[in-house]
Amino acid sequence: MIRTETICMSHIFITGASSGIGAALASQWLADGHKVSAVARRRGRLDEIGQDHTSFFAGEGDVTDAGRMAELVDEATTRLGPIDVAIMNAGIYVPQDSRQIDPAVYAQHMNVNYMGVINSLAPIVPIMAKRKSGQIAIVSSVAGWRGLPKAAAYGPTKAALISLAESLVFDLAPQGIDVRVICPGFVDTESTAVNDYEMPGLMTADAAATEITRGLRGDKFVIQFPKSFTRQMGLLRWLPDRKFFQFVAKRTGISLK
Numbered sequence: 066m067i068r069t070e071t072i073c074m075s076h077i078f079i080t081g082a083s084s085g086i087g088a089a090l091a092s093q094w095l096a097d098g099h100k101v102s103a104v105a106r107r108r109g110r111l112d113e114i115g116q117d118h119t120s121f122f123a124g125e126g127d128v129t130d131a132g133r134m135a136e137l138v139d140e141a142t143t144r145l146g147p148i149d150v151a152i153m154n155a156g157i158y159v160p161q162d163s164r165q166i167d168p169a170v171y172a173q174h175m176n177v178n179y180m181g182v183i184n185s186l187a188p189i190v191p192i193m194a195k196r197k198s199g200q201i202a203i204v205s206s207v208a209g210w211r212g213l214p215k216a217a218a219y220g221p222t223k224a225a226l227i228s229l230a231e232s233l234v235f236d237l238a239p240q241g242i243d244v245r246v247i248c249p250g251f252v253d254t255e256s257t258a259v260n261d262y263e264m265p266g267l268m269t270a271d272a273a274a275t276e277i278t279r280g281l282r283g284d285k286f287v288i289q290f291p292k293s294f295t296r297q298m299g300l301l302r303w304l305p306d307r308k309f310f311q312f313v314a315k316r317t318g319i320s321l322k
């Protein structure tokens with residue numbers, strides 16, 4: 066892997082920090098004494114997270130707005146100093162029935178989940194490259210490993226993020242920037258509250274945040290959890306296609322005919 070030394074985690078910039086995994090990360094790192102810049106649209110939620118902390122910046126903004134993201138990175142840096150760790154976490158998930166395709170829903174997933182990461186990276190990368198240090202973590206999903214039921218709008222954005230992160234390594238590792246990709250299984254958040262099926266290995270956002278922090282301090286490029294679930298999902302990646310479709314269909318009660 067690229068580097069194994071501990072990175073100074075003094076200023077952490079997190080998108081999608083108003084709820085779920087991002088909020089848990091922000092809270093944990095604030096509690097550990099780090100400086101946190103938290104970005105999301107719901108300002109009130111951000112203010113609640115940072116209310117007892119001075120080393121906190123609430124960045125109200127939409128990740129689909131590239132200009133706003135550049136402003137927020139600038140403001141975060143001015144207030145709390147250079148960003149050491151950037152976690153690109155903002156995302157949406159709307160389950161799909163692909164018999165009815167609404168292009169606007171697919172475009173929205175791409176705009177938030179994929180372009181939101183690009184818009185956040187654009188102002189951060191040059192600063193980290195100039196300093197020859199920094200860590201960038203992109204939140205993908207096990208849903209990016211193979212196509213899954215109901216994930217036709219969501220899954221492709223997460224697959225794209227894995228490919229993006231891999232490409233970034235080649236360009237950014239020589240600049241001293243450590244790039245990681247995070248692939249959670251099921252985490253109990255507002256996003257997954259819409260699921261009407263049993264989610265194997267479901268974990269809390271707090272536990273997910275702890276796994277992420279541990280992963281960032283380790284040396285694995287892909288940070289995946291919970292292992293009990295991601296190991297099974299990992300095996301599915303290598304199943305022959307027909308066997309993969311049959312296995313998932315059986316597990317999810319779908320008849321392929």
Ligand SMILES: NC(=O)c1ccc[n+]([C@@H]2O[C@H](COP(=O)([O-])OP(=O)(O)OC[C@H]3O[C@@H](n4cnc5c(N)ncnc54)[C@H](OP(=O)(O)O)[C@@H]3O)[C@@H](O)[C@H]2O)c1
Pocket residue numbers: 080081082083084085086087104105106107108110126127128129154155156157158177204205206207248249250251252253254255256257270
């Ligand atoms: N939960 C899971 O099982 C699971 C599994 C794998 C991967 N993930 C990924 O983990 C990440 C966090 O999701 P979560 O489960 O914690 O869900 P969540 O509680 O719904 O959090 C999503 C966060 O993204 C923010 N967000 C959404 N659209 C945004 C936009 N246009 N601009 C700025 N912020 C935006 C939301 O804030 P505002 O609404 O305030 O803007 C919120 O803070 C996502 O990328 C998700 O795909 C989740």
